[in-house]
Amino acid sequence: MTTTTEAKTKTYLNYVNGEWVTSETGKTGVSKNPAKKDEVVGVYQLSSSNDLDKAATSARQAQNAWKKLTGNVRGDYLLKAASIMEERADDIGEAMTLEMGKTFPEAKGETMRGVAILRYFAGEGMRSVGDVIPSTDSDALMFTTRVPLGVVGVITPWNFPVAIPMWKMAPALIYGNAVVFKPASETAVTSAKIVECLHDAGIPAGVVNLVTGSGSLIGPEMANHKKVDAITFTGSNTVGKQLAKIAVERGIKYQLEMGGKNPVIVANDADLDLAVEATISGGLKSSGQKCTATSRVIVQKDVYEAFKEKLLTEVAKITVGNGMDKGTWMGPSVTEGQLNTVLSYIEKGKKEGATLLYGGNKLDGKGGLNGYYVEPAVFEGVTPDMVLAREEIFGPVLALMKVNTMEEALETANDSEYGLSASIFTTKIANMLSFINEMDAGLVRINAESAGVELQAPFGGMKQSSSHTREQGQAAKEFYTSIKTVFVK
Template identity: 85%
Template sequence: MTTTTETKTKTYLNYINGEWVASESEKTGVSKNPAKKGEVVGSYQLSSTIDFDKAATAAKKAQKAWRKLAGSVRGDYLLKAASILEERIDDVAATMTKEMGKTFAEAKGETARGVAILRYYAGEGMRAVGEVIPSSDSEALMFTTRVPLGVVGVITPWNFPVAIPLWKMSPALIYGNSVIIKPASETAITCAKIIECLHDAGIPAGVVNLVTGSGSVLGPEMAAHRNIDAITFTGSNTVGKELAQIAVSRGIKYQLEMGGKNPVIVANDADLDLAVEATISGGLKSSGQKCTATSRVIVQKEIYEPFKEKLLQKVAEITVGDGMDAGTWMGPSVSEGQLNTVLSYIKKGKEEGATLLFGGNQLNENDGLNGYYVEPAVFENVTSEMILAREEIFGPVLALMKVDTIEEALETANDSEYGLSASIFTTKISHMLSFINEMDAGLVRINAESAGVELQAPFGGMKQSSSHSREQGRAAIEFYTSIKTVFIK
């Protein structure tokens, strides 16, 4: 599968029709460690539309036999892949940390989740796919079943390079589709190691295909290709909507999971220690590089000062460094470009009149670090009109917002084009019920951080965060299959 370059790093190949192959151009890109400037993790293929066409052709051909297998047989392949991934958990997690920066502990937890996702969907092969419907004809039988879409194109981001590919590919596969995945280039090697697990599990040639390279080249090609029957995408709103327009023009299914500007509401009756801990965990872990990360912190005025004091005290204790170091709590931004984006938002926040209470500085060699590091930043005096409260930053930046009442808190929380996740800290049932009923978000959590959802539960957003379909859990069957109604006389 791999070859060794002169720098002793590996060049990872595309995976097409059951074989590891170089791109048509033989050009490669380099994956670099954001924690250590200049350290190369490995190389990946810079593929062209020719390479994608080969993968799409193979996937189309393989899907015909794959869909005919019993669901339990398809599930056996996922179970085998889960066991292999579990055996390789440390290697995959270390690769993830070296490619995108999150701590090894977080990466290992995510990889373990990938194992669980594979096992969960393996079980889907034995679950019901339809229902009997009474017919008005007493001599007829009427029921529904579900059929696969065909070939599913998968485009995944760099921030969850194990979990997101697997929660898209696993349901696609178990329901009888073949797949082609185009991962983010920043974590192409991590994705290749996931595909290795499926390959070593013996999955039939062409059922799973990996093509790496430029999103601007491969994304539109995926959406437009004649052999692609559906596309599932997680990433930016701009790219997602471009892909959706192509998909609509072809009449194929599409699924988009995009941005978030996720609020946490801290009511005046909240457990402040719990709220502070969850705000920091939800907003700053993975350097804030989560679509569900806490960004806006909406606090009732009665407890604003004590909450702020506790928050700043805990943020000051955060250790920033290489995610492979045991003492590190927060790693670097994924790239120099992302670091500069975060720093630009911090600068804009100050220019707009928000007060920087803590951090926000770039960390470098003078701090004993040689990567793309920024201190966690905490702002106050943030209003809903400011850019800090409007745009997704994807960095370790918290914006404190003071409100008088829970009603104002909910109004402020909903004052966003996004609606992915939200949380509230309160002990009053009335506040909980108001939050559940009125919060415009696909995921609402009470007395828990905004980031994270269990794999067996539906996940997706409202408003501009999503195309309004749901991923994960049993809900995934709604996207990856079509209902067929059967009438037998």
């Protein structure tokens, strides 16, 4: 196992056909710590299209033998990888914190979620994959089974560098596909560490391949590659739509999980303490860098002032700092570019007439901080036409919006091009039912924060948040397999 000290100077390689290899370009990139912006976490490969071709070729060659293994044998590899990842949870969690800034407790928790995902899908290898269907021919047997797609290209973001790759790769593998994995460069070290777990579990050469480098180069090349049979992507809407266009032109399967502008509704009968706690957790943990993060806070007027006062009191208690330090509640933005994006939205909010109630200041150089830090920001007076209410910020910014009625609250919540997640705080069954029935989001939560979904449950969005497929749980097999109908006379 690589120690953190070694990781800071280690060069991480691509993983192709069961071996760790350098890119043929001879070029490397540097992963840096957003909490200590001059600190190097590790060095990764800047790969070329030829590197990708080798990985895809390796995957295609390995997939035929892999799919012929029984589901329980494939599951055994996932179980071994899960045990190895659990043993290395501290190391992987620390690498995650050093690379993208979330606090170590969050990072270790995410790593353990990756362990649970591997174990869950290992069990899928022994579950039903089809149905017997009555035939009109009394001398025939008709049934369905499921077959793998072939080689799946996996493209993942930096904000959940263990959970998202695992909830894509684990189902792809258990259903008999081979994988070419392209992670975000910001978390290339963490990604190499999770592939190490699969390698050390003995997974056959070529079944899993890792290629790091420029997303703008590798992503389109992967979607275009003749030996890649499907693409699963989590990231921005702009990139997702580019990949979808390529996939449609090639006639291959694609899956997109993209942005969100997630609302929380606080009804006039809500438990305000609970609503405040969940709004802060859902909106500001991981510095707001979650696709399901709470962004719009829609509060009925009867409780607006009381809610606002409680919210500001609790936000003021948040400790911003290095995610490896005990007592830190919120870490930095992942990069200088992301920090500047957050700061630019805060300025846009002010210019459009919203009132900044708290925070929003750059903290680099203050209190000994030397990273991409920003105070959590709380605005009020936000209207549905403002940028703060319409565009995904991916930062610790909460926009308070006052409404008169539950009908207005739901209308405001649905007034978005996105439809990923939403939550409501209420004690009235009528409000709950209206929210469940009328909210245009793939994930709706009652008296719970907008961020988070259990691994055994389907996850995905509506409108511009998704390609309308679902990840996780048994719904995952809908994407990673094709149905084959069998007629036996």
